[in-house]
Structures are given as C-alpha cells and as structure tokens.
Amino acid sequence: PRGVHLYSIQQRDADVLIAGEQGALFRSEDGGQRFVELETPYPGTFFGVLIIDSDTLLAYGLRGNAWRSADRGANWEQIDLGQPVTVTSGKVLLDRSILLADESGRLMRSSDAGRSFKPVEGSFPTGLTGLAQGSDKAVVLSGVRGLTRVDPAQLVAESR
CATH class of the missing domain: 2.40.10.500 (Thrombin, subunit H)
Incomplete structure (x- = not known):
C-alpha cells in the first residue's frame, strides 16, 4: 500500500509484524496468510518492530523515534530515547x-x-x-x- 518500502519482519508464533516507511506497520495473526495495517501516530519511517510479549509491541525508526503499544497496536505511546x-x-x-x-x-x-x-x-x-x-x-x-x-x-x- 502507498508504495512504501518495508524494512523489517518480526515473527513470534502465529504473529507476524512488518515495519516500513510513513509509519507503516502491518500485522498478521495467522502466520502471514492475511495482514492488516496498524494505525500509528507517527508518520515517519519505522526500521523495525519488536514483539515483546503477547500484547506489547515496540516500533522504532528515524530520528530516535520509538513507540510502544501495550494492547497489540490499538494505542501507542512515544518512548523518549x-x-x-x-x-x-x-x-x-x-x-x-x-x-x-x-x-x-x-x-x-x-x-x-x-x-x-x-x-x-x-x-x-x-x-x-x-x-x-x-x-x-x-x-x-x-x-x-x-x-x-x-x-x-x-x-x-x-x-x-
């Protein structure tokens, strides 16, 4: 979507996350068969996303931006690095x-x-x-x- 570059794929069990430009984060809960886009408050590039536990995600990227979600990507808070x-x-x-x-x-x-x-x-x-x-x-x-x-x-x- 939107022609963005994708930079990182992270998998844990059936969860697969992909990070990319323009705040792009995509999640699959079925091992990569189907992906949905997660909405993030950050419009810049994410170079990676980590699955910390079953609910917690951490996305990181340009200019020291790091964003954490404790609810599988529904809401995000910025982390000061x-x-x-x-x-x-x-x-x-x-x-x-x-x-x-x-x-x-x-x-x-x-x-x-x-x-x-x-x-x-x-x-x-x-x-x-x-x-x-x-x-x-x-x-x-x-x-x-x-x-x-x-x-x-x-x-x-x-x-x-």
Whole structure:
C-alpha cells in the first residue's frame, strides 16, 4: 500500500509484524496468510518492530523515534530515547530485556518491557545495522565496519 518500502519482519508464533516507511506497520495473526495495517501516530519511517510479549509491541525508526503499544497496536505511546538519532535495530534478549542500536553506535537497554531505555556503557562501532544474540548471551553487532561481539558483562545500562 502507498508504495512504501518495508524494512523489517518480526515473527513470534502465529504473529507476524512488518515495519516500513510513513509509519507503516502491518500485522498478521495467522502466520502471514492475511495482514492488516496498524494505525500509528507517527508518520515517519519505522526500521523495525519488536514483539515483546503477547500484547506489547515496540516500533522504532528515524530520528530516535520509538513507540510502544501495550494492547497489540490499538494505542501507542512515544518512548523518549534521549537523542534524535535514527534507531536501526532492536532485539528482545534471552533475559527478556530489550536492546536498541542507533546509527551513532549507541546501545540502549530496557528492563521494563520497553517503557524506558538507558544507554549501555562503552563505545561501539557507528553505522550499526543489526543485532543478534548467541546462546552464550553475547550480542553480535553488525554494521558498515563488519561484526563486533559484545560480551554479556558489557551490556550494563548506565543509571541516569
């Protein structure tokens, strides 16, 4: 619809979510057989959406925009990430915390299901494009400069 680019697909059981330009979010509850568009208050690009639990979603994108829904996408609240830097990737970690990465190399972590985020201590490469977590709980960052492994002990969020 509307000729928008789509950037991310996220699946959990039969739920499938797709994020894209112009605030586009699409959800399927039947494993991708049929999609409906979720209305969002944000008209900018979403580079990703995370399924936090059966009801909670977190969409993120341009200029540090992050939006959270606690009711499967019916209503949305904006989450303050502290800087207007594009968020390029996100991951729900094995411990159920949430990690977001922005294009400046900043990692932000949430321990409250995406209600708030704190920056992770340390220096990480700029131009981050993806996050993955191994069974050893280490996180692998992908970006324009290749791959970087981050030990789980380094994923400590700073207190504000």
